[in-house]
Amino acid sequence: MPRLRLPAALLLLTCTLTTAAQVAPPVFTDEARATARQLADRALASDLAYRITRDLTTEVGPRLAGTAQEARARDWAVATLEELGFANVRVESFPLSLWTRGESVHEEAAIVAPYPQPLFATSLGGAGGTPPEGVEAEIAFFDSFDDLLASATGEDVLAGKVVFVNDRMTATRTGEGYGWANRKRRTAWLEAENRGASAVLIRSVGTSSHRFPHTGMMGFPEGRRAGIPALAVSAPDADQIERIHARGETIRVRLKTAADWREETTSGNVIAEIPGTGAPEEIVIIGAHLDSWDLGTGALDDGAGVGIVTAAAKLIRDLPRRPRRTVRLVLFGAEEVGLVGARAYAEARVADGTVDDHVLGSESDFGARRVWRLSSNVAPHALPFVEALQRELAFLGIIRGGNDSGGGPDMSPLQAAGMPVMRLDQNGEDYFEFHHTPDDTFDKIDPDEMAQNVAAWAMFVWLVADSDQAFRPLDAP
Amino acid sequence: MPRLRLPAALLLLTCTLTTAAQVAPPVFTDEARATARQLADRALASDLAYRITRDLTTEVGPRLAGTAQEARARDWAVATLEELGFANVRVESFPLSLWTRGESVHEEAAIVAPYPQPLFATSLGGAGGTPPEGVEAEIAFFDSFDDLLASATGEDVLAGKVVFVNDRMTATRTGEGYGWANRKRRTAWLEAENRGASAVLIRSVGTSSHRFPHTGMMGFPEGRRAGIPALAVSAPDADQIERIHARGETIRVRLKTAADWREETTSGNVIAEIPGTGAPEEIVIIGAHLDSWDLGTGALDDGAGVGIVTAAAKLIRDLPRRPRRTVRLVLFGAEEVGLVGARAYAEARVADGTVDDHVLGSESDFGARRVWRLSSNVAPHALPFVEALQRELAFLGIIRGGNDSGGGPDMSPLQAAGMPVMRLDQNGEDYFEFHHTPDDTFDKIDPDEMAQNVAAWAMFVWLVADSDQAFRPLDAP
Numbered sequence: 001m002p003r004l005r006l007p008a009a010l011l012l013l014t015c016t017l018t019t020a021a022q023v024a025p026p027v028f029t030d031e032a033r034a035t036a037r038q039l040a041d042r043a044l045a046s047d048l049a050y051r052i053t054r055d056l057t058t059e060v061g062p063r064l065a066g067t068a069q070e071a072r073a074r075d076w077a078v079a080t081l082e083e084l085g086f087a088n089v090r091v092e093s094f095p096l097s098l099w100t101r102g103e104s105v106h107e108e109a110a111i112v113a114p115y116p117q118p119l120f121a122t123s124l125g126g127a128g129g130t131p132p133e134g135v136e137a138e139i140a141f142f143d144s145f146d147d148l149l150a151s152a153t154g155e156d157v158l159a160g161k162v163v164f165v166n167d168r169m170t171a172t173r174t175g176e177g178y179g180w181a182n183r184k185r186r187t188a189w190l191e192a193e194n195r196g197a198s199a200v201l202i203r204s205v206g207t208s209s210h211r212f213p214h215t216g217m218m219g220f221p222e223g224r225r226a227g228i229p230a231l232a233v234s235a236p237d238a239d240q241i242e243r244i245h246a247r248g249e250t251i252r253v254r255l256k257t258a259a260d261w262r263e264e265t266t267s268g269n270v271i272a273e274i275p276g277t278g279a280p281e282e283i284v285i286i287g288a289h290l291d292s293w294d295l296g297t298g299a300l301d302d303g304a305g306v307g308i309v310t311a312a313a314k315l316i317r318d319l320p321r322r323p324r325r326t327v328r329l330v331l332f333g334a335e336e337v338g339l340v341g342a343r344a345y346a347e348a349r350v351a352d353g354t355v356d357d358h359v360l361g362s363e364s365d366f367g368a369r370r371v372w373r374l375s376s377n378v379a380p381h382a383l384p385f386v387e388a389l390q391r392e393l394a395f396l397g398i399i400r401g402g403n404d405s406g407g408g409p410d411m412s413p414l415q416a417a418g419m420p421v422m423r424l425d426q427n428g429e430d431y432f433e434f435h436h437t438p439d440d441t442f443d444k445i446d447p448d449e450m451a452q453n454v455a456a457w458a459m460f461v462w463l464v465a466d467s468d469q470a471f472r473p474l475d476a477p
Numbered sequence: 478m479p480r481l482r483l484p485a486a487l488l489l490l491t492c493t494l495t496t497a498a499q500v501a502p503p504v505f506t507d508e509a510r511a512t513a514r515q516l517a518d519r520a521l522a523s524d525l526a527y528r529i530t531r532d533l534t535t536e537v538g539p540r541l542a543g544t545a546q547e548a549r550a551r552d553w554a555v556a557t558l559e560e561l562g563f564a565n566v567r568v569e570s571f572p573l574s575l576w577t578r579g580e581s582v583h584e585e586a587a588i589v590a591p592y593p594q595p596l597f598a599t600s601l602g603g604a605g606g607t608p609p610e611g612v613e614a615e616i617a618f619f620d621s622f623d624d625l626l627a628s629a630t631g632e633d634v635l636a637g638k639v640v641f642v643n644d645r646m647t648a649t650r651t652g653e654g655y656g657w658a659n660r661k662r663r664t665a666w667l668e669a670e671n672r673g674a675s676a677v678l679i680r681s682v683g684t685s686s687h688r689f690p691h692t693g694m695m696g697f698p699e700g701r702r703a704g705i706p707a708l709a710v711s712a713p714d715a716d717q718i719e720r721i722h723a724r725g726e727t728i729r730v731r732l733k734t735a736a737d738w739r740e741e742t743t744s745g746n747v748i749a750e751i752p753g754t755g756a757p758e759e760i761v762i763i764g765a766h767l768d769s770w771d772l773g774t775g776a777l778d779d780g781a782g783v784g785i786v787t788a789a790a791k792l793i794r795d796l797p798r799r800p801r802r803t804v805r806l807v808l809f810g811a812e813e814v815g816l817v818g819a820r821a822y823a824e825a826r827v828a829d830g831t832v833d834d835h836v837l838g839s840e841s842d843f844g845a846r847r848v849w850r851l852s853s854n855v856a857p858h859a860l861p862f863v864e865a866l867q868r869e870l871a872f873l874g875i876i877r878g879g880n881d882s883g884g885g886p887d888m889s890p891l892q893a894a895g896m897p898v899m900r901l902d903q904n905g906e907d908y909f910e911f912h913h914t915p916d917d918t919f920d921k922i923d924p925d926e927m928a929q930n931v932a933a934w935a936m937f938v939w940l941v942a943d944s945d946q947a948f949r950p951l952d953a954p
Contacts, residue, residue: 058720061594069593105595106583116546117538117774118582120915210687211773211915236918240774243535296688297594297717438597438688441713 027388032466036392036459039315043455048314050447052080053307053368057297057442064294065334066098066265073290077270077306077331084314086272086329093268094344096334099126102258105295105438109201109231112136113252115244119237121201122295123259124185125217125337127230130199134256135229137162137198141245145184148191155196162199162253163192166242171207175366175428181205186219189230199229199255203238205432211236212437215293217337229257267291267333269341274317276465278324283354284465285328285361285419286313286457287410289335296440300431304445304453305364306331312457316465323465325359332410335365339409346413358419360464360471363408364457366426367435368445371456373425375401377415378471385469386422392463396456401425420471422464424456504865509943513869513936516792520932525791527924529557530784530845534774534919541771542811543575543742550767554747554783554808561791563749563806570745571821573811576603579735582772582915586678586708589613590729592721596714598678599772600736601662602694602814604707607676611733612706614639614675618722622661625668632673639676639730640669643719648684652843652905658682663696666707676706676732680715682909688713689914692770694814706734744768744810746818751794753942755801760831761942762805762838762896763790763934764887766812773917777908781922781930782841783808789934793942800942802836809887812842816886823890835896837941837948840885841934843903844912845922848933850902852878854892855948862946863899869940873933878902897948899941901933 028036056076063073074091081089101107101123109121140161142148148165151157165188169181184202192200204214213232220226233241244251270290276282288305292298313329316322334340349355360378374390376383383403390400406412407421415421434440505513533553540550551568558566578584578600586598617638619625625642628634642665646658661679669677681691690709697703710718721728747767753759765782769775790806793799811817826832837855851867853860860880867877883889884898892898911917 054720058717059592061588061592061717104583104585106581106585108581108583111538115536115538209920211689211918212687236774236916236920239918239920240535240538243531297713439713441688441716443686443713443716 027385028392028463032463033392035319036462039458039462040396040455042315043312043458044451046311046451046454047447049307049311049450049454050445052310053299053303053445054442056306057299057303061297062294063290063292063298064100065267065291065337065340066096067100070267070291070333074268074270074333077290081270081272081310084310085317086313087275088271088273090271091268092271092345092348093266094341096265096267096340098262098265099260099337100262101294107231108134108256109233110254111251112254114249119253120211120213120234121231121237122213122215123257124215124230124232126220126226127189127218127259128227129257129259130229130255134254135198136252136254139164139241139251139253140197142166145188148188153195157195158192159196161197162201162255163188163197164241165202166238167203169205169207169432171429171432173427173429174425175431178205178432185216185232189218189226189228190221193226193228197228201253202232204232204234206435206437207432208437209235210439212439214436215295216436225261229255229259231255231257267341269333269345270331272329274313274322274327276324276326277322280326281357282325283328283358284325284461285330285358285414286461287330287332287363287408288365289332289341289410291334291336293336293436295436295438297442298440299442300367300434300440300444301436302335302365304368304450308364308450308453308457311454312461315458316462323462324468325465327461327465335410339413342410343413346417350417355414355417358414360422361407361411361414361419362422362424363410364424364453365408365410366428367431368450368453369427370449370452371396371398371424372427373399373401374422375405375425376403376422377405377407378403378420379473381474382469382471389460389463393456393459396452398456418472422460424453424460426453504862505869505940509940510869512796513939516935516939517873517932519792520789520935521928523788523928523931524924526784526788526927526931527922529787530776530780530922531919533783534776534780538774539771540767540769540775541577542744542768542814542817543573544577547744547768547810551745551747551810554767558747558749558787561787562794563790564752565748565750567748568745569748569822569825570743571818573742573744573817575739575742576737576814577739578771584708585611585733586710587731588728589731591726596730597688597690597711598708598714599690599692600734601692601707601709603697603703604666604695604736605704606734606736607706607732611731612675613729613731616641616718616728616730617674619643622665625665630672634672635669636673638674639678639732640665640674641718642679643715644680646682646684646909648906648909650904650906651902652908655682655909662693662709666695666703666705667698670703670705674705678730679709681709681711683912683914684909685914686712687916689916691913692772693913702738706732706736708732708734744818746810746822747808749806751790751799751804753801753803754799757803758834759802760805760835761802761938762807762835762891763938764807764809764840764885765842766809766818766887768811768813770813770913772913772915774919775917776919777844777911777917777921778913779812779842781845781927785841785927785930785934788931789938792935793939800939801945802942804938804942812887816890819887820890823894827894832891832894835891837899838884838888838891838896839899839901840887841901841930842885842887843905844908845927845930846904847926847929848873848875848901849904850876850878852882852900852902853880853898854882854884855880855897856950858951859946859948866937866940870933870936873929875933895949899937901930901937903930
């Protein structure tokens with residue numbers, strides 16, 4: 001049974017008015033609930049999140065991890081968070097290997113035979129480059145990643161070929177089609193390289209029918225990096241390759257990219273706090289990530305998250321009575337290139353012994369559409385609290401999700417170290433129309449939907465941070 | 478009163494069954510109407526237009542006027558039209574000055590201050606290039622083309638500046654927002670150059686909110702070509718420039734393009750016919766254009782038109798009784814770069830004296846959405862025919878438009894020479910989402926909407942070509 005902060009008199013009253021033992025006492029005090037509603041009202045009337053996202057995407061724009069642009073984003077974040085009145089604003093730096101696609105965001109790809117025409121393509125993060133004059137080779141067509149996995153192995157079976165993988169992704173509200181579709185992005189290069197291929201080309205992950213290729217980081221086994229170029233073509237270009245292949249034609253393509261690992265550099269997490277008034281050592285960590293891919297301006301991924309969590313925290317910071325626990329806002333660096341900032345943050349907390357002080361965590365990193373569900377991953381004894389929390393959020397159109405959730409990408413290292421999480425699930429039906437493409441720009445954000453996010457976040461963070469509810473197993477250290 | 482082809486007995490019967498002098502005799506015979514309905518039924522059950530457009534956009538792809546790709550498109554068209562059984566398939570060549578943006582479809586543009594970030598931009602047709610290292614200059618911001626026109630004139634007033642013009646375009650079913658928005662595309666370079674500017678940058682014409690710049694030909698006064706670079710940026714990039722300008726910041730941009738006029742070459746119109754069975758010298762000319770811009774694969778502009786008019790003509794060609802007049806199908810070359818093929822066609826007909834044999838003309842060049850209106854530009858005595866024609870088409874959801882229409886871009890030189898026209902107006906609400914951008918690709922076409930077009934075209938062409946209705950003024954030569 002979690003500890004509750006209800007006055008004894010209220011508990012007694014509740015028991016008197018209901019049949020005994022059938023109704024649990026209320027989880028939140030009337031004052032906490034009233035404050036939560038005030039926060040929501042203010043959030044719905046405010047465009048702060050929208051303005052924060054606008055400023056980040058305008059004044060910094062694209063901010064690839066490890067670049068001068070990402071450093072500018074940190075400077076911008078520090079200035080913004082200080083101006084908003086947060087405490088303990090600071091940067092925690094960490095080392096990073098820099099990969100870029102070269103001086104231009106444009107890379108060259110073309111069908112040279114049988115029907116010469118340009119392809120709209122982009123390197124996947126971590127891919128190798130071509131010689132300056134490019135490479136030209138025949139396509140080995142695989143209709144699915146599973147077909148590639150099932151194909152004959154051996155160092156030479158695809159010697160000199162460009163492996164093409166054609167899997168499609170399904171659009172869903174939850175985004176759950178992403179993981180499956182992403183397998184080819186992560187490791188098609190490895191399967192291709194192990195079979196002697198000279199390059200890999202994939203149908204873009206994502207659900208867009210527009211002429212945008214979709215980038216994103218590849219996956220690397222310990223100690224190994226990709227030697228071959230690996231690019232994604234847009235869906236209409238993949239359709240074209242598929243149609244030509246269906247005619248029985250041999251397709252030759254030319255690829256030219258300067259993608260490469262550049263240097264050892266640094267990135268950093270930007271941290272700000274609202275110190276707890278009752279139990280400042282207990283940390284409710286909320287986050288978003290500051291870096292973005294280089295093609296768009298990172299408005300949906302994750303400028304929107306930066307705006308939402310910052311605006312929600314600002315509303316709580318401005319309350320006359322601040323919450324009992326510390327709210328720690330972390331704008332992570334280098335998320336896109338492998339959760340490097342999140343890992344550095346968690347490792348530092350394991351090292352300094354404060355990891356268990358993280359009571360609960362959550363990240364906003366799925367665009368700017370409305371929140372429709374509250375999911376969690378907490379100990380069973382805390383479920384009544386989550387259910388009560390959902391009832392408070394229900395007027396925003398938020399239903400209860402399951403208790404097997406992640407807390408967002410940057411929460412995963414802390415979650416792996418035992419931290420409970422919740423997630424305000426956003427409607428992701430069109431998130432992968434824009435995600436990781438040049439089309440991830442500020443105009444795609446609806447300010448009203450964004451304000452609904454801030455309302456949900458402000459209520460959620462306030463109610464968690466002002467309670468003494470435990471979310472870890474009761475026998476946890 | 479137009480001549481009608483009704484048997485005297487039928488006329489007599491009609492008069493007998495109705496009150497005399499109040500009802501006009503039917504314009505079409507029952508046989509002609511039944512044939513028209515058969516054509517529509519076959520069109521709605523056929524995917525021929527869809528397949529023709531698929532093949533052109535796949536096997537040729539982009540086909541900029543004057544390039545080897547456009548020549549491949551002519552070869553493809555000749556082979557396709559011969560295979561479909563048309564008569565007199567031939568190419569009429571004409572000279573053309575070739576302009577291209579360089580070896581790549583990608584050109585470089587970026588904001589270098591105050592907030593460095595790439596811009597997605599493309600040269601306008603006929604624009605000049607930059608030195609190989611590019612140009613860097615400050616933006617002179619004009620919120621509208623009218624502001625630019627109204628600004629101070631003089632050789633040096635914008636010396637060294639990059640003129641930016643920010644007009645937006647309104648989406649409409651008729652596409653009527655295009656002309657107004659296009660003014661900046663056509664002549665902003667001239668206004669900029671006359672004021673000493675080093676380059677011009679415009680918010681893309683078009684209604685897309687996606688990160689696609691929109692190309693299209695500039696306009697040139699007799700004997701003058703643009704010396705300066707002229708590029709369009711995508712709408713999200715124009716938003717970015719607008720936001721930075723609104724902060725009072727001075728914006729510096731860098732542009733790098735190899736755009737230039739290349740050489741004197743040739744293009745051509747591809748012509749095919751269904752010879753008339755009764756009056757073969759009377760020509761009903763229908764068309765579409767074979768060339769496209771280089772960024773997309775020219776599926777909507779105008780692969781769809783090629784598919785629609787060719788499929789409609791094929792249905793008529795396959796009739797057991799072919800129409801009285803000759804149906805001439807012309808797939809024009811070099812439309813995008815200034816109606817060069819259409820002008821060459823019309824000039825040749827003025828020269829050989831056959832221009833007045835063109836009874837009526839129409840072109841399909843507005844995408845692949847449903848036809849919703851029949852517009853015309855015919856002599857008043859022919860209006861009852863057009864009204865009767867619309868009644869035949871009404872079951873396809875087609876209403877009557879006005880009598881002040883054009884017949885499509887490639888019909889305009891013939892129209893200027895006196896040829897009457899009709900137009901099957903398509904729903905253009907989303908046409909300018911894709912038009913002249915990399916996103917004009919085959920996946921944007923709905924086969925059912927395309928089949929409705931073919932049904933309307935087959936009925937229209939049949940009923941006009943099998944009649945002896947005159948459309949020119951009765952006192953015309």
